[in-house]
Amino acid sequence: MIIDWYTIIFQIINFLILVFLLRRFLYGPIISAMDDREQIIIQREEDAAAKKREAEKDSQAYIEKKEELEEKKEEILEEARTEAGKEKQEMLEEARRETGETRKRWEEAFEREKESFIAELRRRIGLQACSIARHCLEDLADSRLEELTWEVFLDKIGSMPAEERSSLQEAFASDGYKGVLKTTFEPSEEKLEGLKKALRDLAPDSDDEPDLSLKTDEGLVCGLELDTGGYRVAWSIDSYLEGVEERVLKELEEEAPSAQDGEVAEGGQTES
């Protein structure tokens, strides 16, 4: 008999025992180990996903922060640029103003200097011109000129206006008809007489003889001077020269400002 029931039952029991043993020693542990590992892997994946999410969040936050900073940076830069520009403008203004002031002060000082120099120069020129004229006249003056001077002097007394004539008369009378005559050269008797006659003619109804004392003065350039009772009648080139000198200086001063104005205008243009 091929089929042995004894062995079959034995084998069934053996098989069931083997099922139990393998379940205990093989399937159970292996499957639980695999499940554990699966669990661990799932856990890890979840952790990784969580970390990734977190990282993405962080990264997003960083990006946002960076953008914000970038924006802020731009703003700050813009502000700084504006500030700097303003500052620069102010400083430039300040510098310009200071330069302008300094320049103005300097120009004023220069102007003053120039004016004083020009004034001085003018004065010198005038004086020099007059001195040259005086010198020439001094060289030319001699007794012949003196004679001509006398004639002019006498003419002057003779042709005095009425008012002056009376005031000279009064002054002459108050001093007891005394007077001092200043001349460059000693006059002749004839000329003195002529003068006395002219003086007498001032007051025809008076008997008193005019008493004149003589005084020579080299400084009177070719002139005569009669001093009596605080009144003085004089004629000399010197007095003319003084007048000329005065006029020359005045003339120069009047001319100067127009020239200065032109210079200042030019200076103003260069400033801007």
Place this chain on the structure above:
Amino acid sequence: MTINPDEIIFFQWNWFVINSTIFFTWLVMFLLTFGSWLITRNLTSKGPLSRWQNLLEVLITGIKGQIREVSRQEPGPYLPFIGTLFIYIAFSNILGIVPGFTPPTGSLSTTAALAISVFVAVPVFGIARQGILNYLQQYLQPTFFMLPFNIIGELSRTLALAVRLYGNIMSGTIIVAILLTITPLIFPVVMQALGLLTGLIQAYIFAILAMVYIASASQAHEEIQKKGEK
């Protein structure tokens, strides 16, 4: 030459007999259990796996995958039964290459025992899955008159299962024996190699057929639609 390993008696005490089939079954049982214990006593869930653990995991995962494909159900409850069928038959057949080892699967008693186990397991799993009434109703499908045919079909497929395995393994052993007498060199080696292949294929076929029978008895297809294939 003995065709039936049951007739090789190793030990006998009154009615208690240890024949070759029982002895080598015990040997296989011991090797499998001890090997499993050796490997699984220090399993690890983290880090690199030992190659033995890796081997077992591949084996178990493969069996689970096959069960899932055939039954279209979660393999959990069927794994110990189907897995043990496969591992036991495959290991016995592989060890058949060792000189002096007589594969217990070459005994019709063993294959019949396994077939009877499947025969019993089919209703057990079916009832456990869908209740006794639902299970018994299957025998009345499509009509009441089909009952005898259903019962005959149940019995015949058990018989076919037993004889198929026995025939294949026994034939392999017998062919090698016959060839050894005709061409003692080289050619038997080729046949041995072929025997290894047929042995594994038989183990696979046996386990898969058992699974098909069990699955057909516990039709719970709606579960598949819910879970889908993993």
